[in-house]
Amino acid sequence: MADQLNYPEGEALSDQIARRHTRGKIWRSSFLVALIIAILVLVSLVYNVVNQAFGLVAVENAIDPAVLVSQTGADPATVSLDELTKDDYVEMLQANISTGLGRRLERDQRFYEDRLVFDNQAAWDAACAAAEPAAGCLLPARDTDNVYQLVIERVVEQRVIETWFLRDSLLRGDEIRAEFLAENPNAEIEFRSWLTADFLTRPQSSRPELAGVRTAIFGSLWVVLVTLLFSFPVGVGAAIYLEEYASKQNIVNRIIQTNINNLAGVPSIIYGMLGLAIFVRVLGAVSSGYLFDYASIENRQNSLINSMESNFGITIIIEDGDVTSAIEGPNAAFDLSVTEAQLLVDEFTTLSWRNFDIDEVDASVIVARGLRIPVSVETDDNGTERLVPKDDSVMTAANFSLLSREMANAAKAIDNGRTVISAGLTLGLLILPIIIINAQEAVRAVPLSMRQASMGLGATQWQTIWNHVLPQALPGILTGTILAMSRAIGETAPLVVVGASTFIAFDPNGPFSKFTVMPIQIYQWTSRPQAEFRNIAAAAIIVLLILLLSLNATAVLLRNRYANK
Numbered sequence: 001m002a003d004q005l006n007y008p009e010g011e012a013l014s015d016q017i018a019r020r021h022t023r024g025k026i027w028r029s030s031f032l033v034a035l036i037i038a039i040l041v042l043v044s045l046v047y048n049v050v051n052q053a054f055g056l057v058a059v060e061n062a063i064d065p066a067v068l069v070s071q072t073g074a075d076p077a078t079v080s081l082d083e084l085t086k087d088d089y090v091e092m093l094q095a096n097i098s099t100g101l102g103r104r105l106e107r108d109q110r111f112y113e114d115r116l117v118f119d120n121q122a123a124w125d126a127a128c129a130a131a132e133p134a135a136g137c138l139l140p141a142r143d144t145d146n147v148y149q150l151v152i153e154r155v156v157e158q159r160v161i162e163t164w165f166l167r168d169s170l171l172r173g174d175e176i177r178a179e180f181l182a183e184n185p186n187a188e189i190e191f192r193s194w195l196t197a198d199f200l201t202r203p204q205s206s207r208p209e210l211a212g213v214r215t216a217i218f219g220s221l222w223v224v225l226v227t228l229l230f231s232f233p234v235g236v237g238a239a240i241y242l243e244e245y246a247s248k249q250n251i252v253n254r255i256i257q258t259n260i261n262n263l264a265g266v267p268s269i270i271y272g273m274l275g276l277a278i279f280v281r282v283l284g285a286v287s288s289g290y291l292f293d294y295a296s297i298e299n300r301q302n303s304l305i306n307s308m309e310s311n312f313g314i315t316i317i318i319e320d321g322d323v324t325s326a327i328e329g330p331n332a333a334f335d336l337s338v339t340e341a342q343l344l345v346d347e348f349t350t351l352s353w354r355n356f357d358i359d360e361v362d363a364s365v366i367v368a369r370g371l372r373i374p375v376s377v378e379t380d381d382n383g384t385e386r387l388v389p390k391d392d393s394v395m396t397a398a399n400f401s402l403l404s405r406e407m408a409n410a411a412k413a414i415d416n417g418r419t420v421i422s423a424g425l426t427l428g429l430l431i432l433p434i435i436i437i438n439a440q441e442a443v444r445a446v447p448l449s450m451r452q453a454s455m456g457l458g459a460t461q462w463q464t465i466w467n468h469v470l471p472q473a474l475p476g477i478l479t480g481t482i483l484a485m486s487r488a489i490g491e492t493a494p495l496v497v498v499g500a501s502t503f504i505a506f507d508p509n510g511p512f513s514k515f516t517v518m519p520i521q522i523y524q525w526t527s528r529p530q531a532e533f534r535n536i537a538a539a540a541i542i543v544l545l546i547l548l549l550s551l552n553a554t555a556v557l558l559r560n561r562y563a564n565k
Helices: 011-052 066-070 087-095 099-107 120-131 144-156 166-171 175-182 199-200 215-246 252-261 268-282 292-314 338-349 397-415 420-444 448-456 461-489 492-499 519-526 531-564
Strands: 056-062 161-165 188-194 314-320 322-328 358-361 365-368 371-379 387-391
Touching: 011 056, 011 166, 011 531, 056 087, 056 166, 056 175, 066 087, 087 099, 087 144, 099 144, 120 531, 161 519, 161 531, 166 175, 175 188, 175 314, 188 252, 199 215, 215 252, 215 420, 215 461, 215 519, 215 531, 252 420, 268 492, 338 420, 420 492, 448 461, 461 531
Parallel strands: none
Antiparallel strands: 056 161, 056 188, 314 322, 358 365, 365 371, 371 387
8 A cells, every 4th residue: 555655664754754854944943043133133223223322422511501600609519500590590591692582582482471581571562462372472481491491502502512322432431531531621521311301302403412302202193193093994994895795706896906905015105195196285275274273264354354454444344254344444545345355355264365366457456356456656767667556555565565475375374284184194095905904804714604603693794793703803903903003103205295394393283283203303313414413313213113112012902902802
């Protein structure tokens, strides 16, 4: 029988078994080598990041902190700069910075309730009244730490002049200090961790020693949230339909399945171009938040009313968005009907009035979008004639130009859909095929017998899917979602195309905010010529890895919880 089957016997059998074992050992060794290489690459990556995120730093101050302390009457030997009071810091600012810079710091474009006393009271009140929002100076007073940071930044002006990696700092620390201080006696050398609590809470800055990743962290979290809210339900729903409802023999369903499989391999930059075309340009009114920002519409209407009253001598009365009357003031220079006023308001609040489009021109009046502006003809030095508002009209040439610019700027806001929601939806499209494919595999892995048993007991198809198929498939679905979200967090190219900012100093506070994300922030810092930016880029990489691992760990815990159930 063995001869008929050509089955080896004796020594031939032993040789064959030995060869099989040898091949097994070779493959096992190959897999072990691959694992070791992967670990070495990972260790090398971590080493390089940590090596740049910590180390010795040489700093130099424009003004010695001890001198500032002595100016307050305190003893620099016993009192350090950070131990002084807020009033001391304010006096230092007043004595050491220019009035113009002081006014800018004082207002800070946000108008704190306290003042650093660079503006007179009249200028301060006028600036507060013109601030946005128009309610004035609403922010609480600066705390001591805030003013202290201004002193460090604007008076002490501590600047990093040289940095060293962690390896050299540990192995050659004493040598570095001796050599560098011999050439730069006014400098100080300290060991610095670029990854600090302040680094996490500070916004971006053009100076690396003052820069932080707070805005990028919030931007990443907002983008990930929008991505997840869009892609997870849509992807799982599509997978359930394709596996449970769609006919496998239908040619349309087969084409859809083929396209989904192909889309999973499309370069991410293509999705960025798609997001730019659809979410930023075509749907700019939605992604900019204009359609949902009714308060903003009301503010613009009020702004228009004020402009009409102060510049044109006409008061427009609006009730529930409709013009009810247009009342001419004592100095009104225009004949504005209710219909024309309504047209003006409609054009302005829909932000399509980019400028004064000229409908009709004669020697005395320009009719622009229903607004009659008395004009006169002037000849400039080159002999060119041009129409300008009459000098005796309420609407002066300066006001005409200013209002036109303001309306043009307002119009641009609606067309700028480069916001968090555009980025989130673009990344949602990017990972949607991955989620669909993984969810399909998880649903397909649920035994057919479970479906048959459920339906045999009288359950409908949807009841079977909801109560039996989805609970069994959910761990696999969450696994695929984790992998997809990990890819989304690290993407850069689509967000660059969609319009993520490389420098932004305010936190995103909603889906319609401007934003930046951690990968773009890291890229922007690594491309800067100063060596210090590479140090904070390394610190930002550590923050990104921690953020990624934290989000993944949360998802894994959820997956394990449902798997146990």
